[in-house]
Amino acid sequence: MNRRARTPIKQVLQADQTAELCVQGWVRSVRRGKEVSFIELNDGSCFASLQLVLSPELGNYSAASRVGTGACLSVSGDLVESPAAGQRWELQVKQVEILGVADDSYPLQKKRHSFEFLRSIAHLRPRSNSFGAVFRMRSALSFAVHQFFQERGFLYVQTPIITANDCEGAGEMFRVSTLDIENPPKNSGKIDWSQDFFGERTGLTVSGQLQGELFATAFSDIYTFGPTFRAENSNTSRHAAEFWMIEPEIAFADLADNCKLGEDFLRYLVSYALKNCQEDLQFFNQRIEKGLIDKLEALAGAEFKTISYSEAVERLQKCGQRFEFPVHWGSDLQSEHERYLTEQVFNGPLFVTDYPKEIKAFYMRMNDDDKTVAAMDLLVPRVGEIIGGSQREERLDVLQARMAECGVPAEHLDWYLDIRRWGSCPHAGFGLGFERLLMYLTGMENIRDVIPFPRTPGNARF
Numbered sequence: 001m002n003r004r005a006r007t008p009i010k011q012v013l014q015a016d017q018t019a020e021l022c023v024q025g026w027v028r029s030v031r032r033g034k035e036v037s038f039i040e041l042n043d044g045s046c047f048a049s050l051q052l053v054l055s056p057e058l059g060n061y062s063a064a065s066r067v068g069t070g071a072c073l074s075v076s077g078d079l080v081e082s083p084a085a086g087q088r089w090e091l092q093v094k095q096v097e098i099l100g101v102a103d104d105s106y107p108l109q110k111k112r113h114s115f116e117f118l119r120s121i122a123h124l125r126p127r128s129n130s131f132g133a134v135f136r137m138r139s140a141l142s143f144a145v146h147q148f149f150q151e152r153g154f155l156y157v158q159t160p161i162i163t164a165n166d167c168e169g170a171g172e173m174f175r176v177s178t179l180d181i182e183n184p185p186k187n188s189g190k191i192d193w194s195q196d197f198f199g200e201r202t203g204l205t206v207s208g209q210l211q212g213e214l215f216a217t218a219f220s221d222i223y224t225f226g227p228t229f230r231a232e233n234s235n236t237s238r239h240a241a242e243f244w245m246i247e248p249e250i251a252f253a254d255l256a257d258n259c260k261l262g263e264d265f266l267r268y269l270v271s272y273a274l275k276n277c278q279e280d281l282q283f284f285n286q287r288i289e290k291g292l293i294d295k296l297e298a299l300a301g302a303e304f305k306t307i308s309y310s311e312a313v314e315r316l317q318k319c320g321q322r323f324e325f326p327v328h329w330g331s332d333l334q335s336e337h338e339r340y341l342t343e344q345v346f347n348g349p350l351f352v353t354d355y356p357k358e359i360k361a362f363y364m365r366m367n368d369d370d371k372t373v374a375a376m377d378l379l380v381p382r383v384g385e386i387i388g389g390s391q392r393e394e395r396l397d398v399l400q401a402r403m404a405e406c407g408v409p410a411e412h413l414d415w416y417l418d419i420r421r422w423g424s425c426p427h428a429g430f431g432l433g434f435e436r437l438l439m440y441l442t443g444m445e446n447i448r449d450v451i452p453f454p455r456t457p458g459n460a461r462f
């Protein structure tokens with residue numbers, strides 16, 4: 001096999017002159033004609049396939065023109081202008097090697113398959129048009145995330161995956177333990193965690209924020225980008241048990257600085273997609289969400305609106321819309337409320353700030369009213385909450401009082417409180433759900449369909 005001679009189909013299709021070249025990929029379709037046969041070959045490097053033209057002079061024409069959809073080929077030939085409409089180039093094949101055959105049992109047909117069906121065939125799902133486009137965008141946007149922060153001098157910090165702390169305090173941690181679950185060691189009738197691997201109870205991280213804050217008070221501007229785990233038993237289209245989160249944390253910053261960063265970040269990612277993922281976006285625009293590209297272009301130029309939680313509640317109460325969950329001051333905004341605000345009232349991205357302290361995590365900075373905290377959520381149409389963040393409580397005594405109020409055991413977080421003991425400073429940060437971003441950018445409506453191997457309740461097979 002001569003991999004060095006291989007040209008990715010993306011590059012082939014952008015050629016500006018005829019050439020002799022070698023391509024490798026998987027058969028999307030075969031059309032056998034009287035004189036010649038055509039094969040659409042795709043290698044995943046771009047949305048489009050390359051048309052191969054096979055003539056009977058080929059030594060193995062009979063076998064090559066009978067390959068099934070899904071077969072794997074290595075081909076060399078001459079790239080020539082295609083006489084047919086709809087494509088600039090085609091490959092006049094001189095040699096075909098059939099690397100892997102595929103018979104009639106190949107499950108992907110030319111017709112459209114449901115996303116549910118494709119999820120059940122993990123190996124072939126990424127070979128479909130929709131998932132090919134999703135995962136190319138996922139890769140491109142991961143790069144864009146790093147580029148945004150690296151261009152601005154942020155330090156990339158890898159926070160731990162195994163941790164003893166439930167940052168959000170929501171009790172949704174997956175346990176990590178080496179104890180014998182059939183017969184755990186006990187102490188006065190209770191499980192003795194001191195005998196566990198780490199000498200205490202540990203789990204998979206729900207957020208890298210607390211560790212991120214430590215680094216922000218040394219490096220000023222940091223970000224994390226990694227997997228996050230939540231054992232939330234909510235089978236919704238927006239929640240996954242394993243998802244990726246980007247968490248920047250900035251020192252010398254307040255809530256307004258935090259919103260500004262969130263706005264710049266989202267705008268950058270949208271512009272990046274428009275610039276670098278046009279072919280895949282065209283597909284989503286046509287087949288998944290009509291008007292997607294217009295929506296993204298509008299966001300790239302739009303001003304993000306901001307309202308307080310109290311104003312949001314007032315608007316929702318007065319809007320005359322019937323919601324499944326009634327709204328009152330002090331209750332958390334549900335997805336239906338978030339979507340109503342961003343889709344019906346503001347028709348664009350919306351920051352909601354200053355939530356009641358009772359419905360937010362212990363680390364958020366207390367406002368002067370003693371009722372609300374300096375929180376910010378960014379809501380976008382169709383997806384709802386895409387970013388959640390806050391200014392952090394930098395005053396040691398206020399933070400300690402809040403922890404006691406929330407029942408967060410201080411002895412476990414001494415290392416975190418130290419930030420407030422030596423050189424404390426105002427700081428803020430947020431988390432952007434990477435899958436929610438991809439849902440927004442692609443129009444895909446189920447979070448499972450933007451994750452290579454989704455983990456949801458009852459689902460961890462592949």
Ligand code: 4AD
Nearest residue numbers: 207209239240243247386387388389429430431433
């Ligand atoms: O609002 P959340 O829970 O905030 C935090 O975790 C903070 N520690 C972030 C910070 O301030 N550094 O989560 C942040 C974002 C949400 O806005 C949402 O986009 C996403 O993470 N998210 C989920 N995405 C998929 N599945 C889930 N189960 C998610 N839970 C949160």
Ligand code: MG
Nearest residue numbers: 377385387388
């Ligand atoms: Mg949140």
